[in-house]
Amino acid sequence: MNERSMRNLNLVFRFILELVVLVALFLWGVSTSGELLVQVVMGLAAPAAAIAVWGLFVAPKASRRLPDPQRLAVEIVVFGAGVLAFLARGDVLLAVLLAAAEAINLVLMFYWGQRGH
Helix, strand or coil: CCCHHHHHHHHHHHHHHHHHHHHHHHHHHHHHCCCCCHHHHHHHHHHHHHHHHHHHHHCCCCCCCCCCCHHHHHHHHHHHHHHHHHCCCCCHHHHHHHHHHHHHHHHHHHCCCCCCC
8 A cells, every 4th residue: 555545544544533533422422411301412512512613623624724733732622522521431442542543643644744734
């Protein structure tokens, strides 16, 4: 596999990690209460907040895209929220795997100059 393919796979990997964060936040949200209404609201609100922050400040076409290092800080907070969501649910292995995958992806993003401007 050539470097260009690996670079493209890293971007796909990042997108998958973003989706995993949303799933983690959803699962945490629905586990915050025994009441169905609270579960639905929290299950939708937690990932929606992450989507809003990501869409405003991090996404490549964000209207208010932050420059690094501010953008990197926001990314770490959002990805960290996914890790914390798994930890709060007691899913320690998933939290560790997500944190490791995010770290590897970020290192590769810097290595291949995929951070954008």
